[in-house]
Amino acid sequence: MNRAFRFCFVTLSCMLVTLLWGRSAVGQEKIDVLLITGQSSKYHNWQVQSTAFERILKDAGLFEVKTLTPPASGEDMSGFDPVWSDFDAVLLDYEGDDWPDATKKSFEEYMKQGGGLVVVHATNNAFPQWQAFLEMTGLGGWGGRTEEWGPKVRWRDGKTVLDMSSGTAVHPSRHDFPVVSRAPDHPIMKGLPSMWMHANDELYSQLRGPANDLTVLATASAVTSMRNGTGENEPILMTIQYGKGRVFHTTLAHVGPNQTEPVDSLQCVGFITTLQRGTEWAATGTVTQKVPEDFPTAVHTSLRQ
Ligand SMILES: [Zn+2]
Secondary structure: OHHHHHHHHHHHHHHHHHHHHHHHHHHHHOEEEEEEOOOOOOOOOHHHHHHHHHHHHHHOOOEEEEEEOOOOOOOOOOOOOOOHHHOOEEEEOOOOOOOOHHHHHHHHHHHHOOOEEEEEHHHHHOOOOOHHHHHHHOOEOOOOOOHHHOOEEEEEOOEEEEEOOOOOOEOOOOEEEEEEEOOOOOOOOOOOOOEEEEEEEOOOEOOEOOOOOEEEEEEEOOOOOOOOOOOOOEEEEEEEEEOOEEEEEEOOOOOOOOOOOOOHHHHEHHHHHHHHHHHHHHHHOOOOOOOOOOOOOOOOOOEOO
16 A cells, blocks of 8 residues: 555656646747736727737747736836746836836846847837836837937938937827838848838837937838828837847837727737747847738738738
8 A cells, every 4th residue: 555655656746747847848949928018108008909919929839928917007016026037038018107226127137138128119108217228129209308318210311310300209190001121131021021011000200219239120101291290211110239138129009098909000910920020039039930921012901810
């Protein structure tokens, strides 16, 4: 009886170790992404956004996504202290209360040492007083940004131009607009068409910031006859090098406070594909994903149901 019990115990222990080891081995094959959400300004809807971002990343089949919601606005943030090093990349879908200084410092260190960061739409307006965050995001909007915050970034005559002229962030009303690739050899952009129609989104314009070590991947433009159209090629997709860290910054994917899914900008296969590829690149420095067959063309949007 005693021997039988011991046999059972050893067998069960072996099975448990195998199970745990197996799970961890499977986990290691995936890219671990921390999605931080939970607060947005009155102009956006973090619940809809974060649900879609999590689904989009999981659909790629490459990522293990953990969603983290810090304390709500006005609540005690002092215990918010993620273990950044557990993750290959952090997807920030957040515009809200400040983080504790120690948390900011540990995130800066994570990035300097080679971490990955993905910034989507209004997240580039977050933390206007956090200088390192401004460096990581490269460009941002609103909050009274003047020339002192840094240049606007334009694409003129086939190259990136830093523009110190005045002007703060604006965007035309939501509409379909063409996105033009400006870095066809970059891993995120390789294989994508030179132009595609993005669906019904805000075209962030006149963003300003330090713009250090920033690479423009794609631009879009709204004619000046359109309200808030600048006539400039505005950076829409970009990367920023921060220490050894990689940042993928997309200004796309507006979701209004009262919008519910389906949301065109989130369904756009151009957005989905660049978010999946940009997140893989931020995490690993490479992109292994193929361009999907339903990618939009230069004249037609493509929405995935
Ligand atoms: Zn917006």
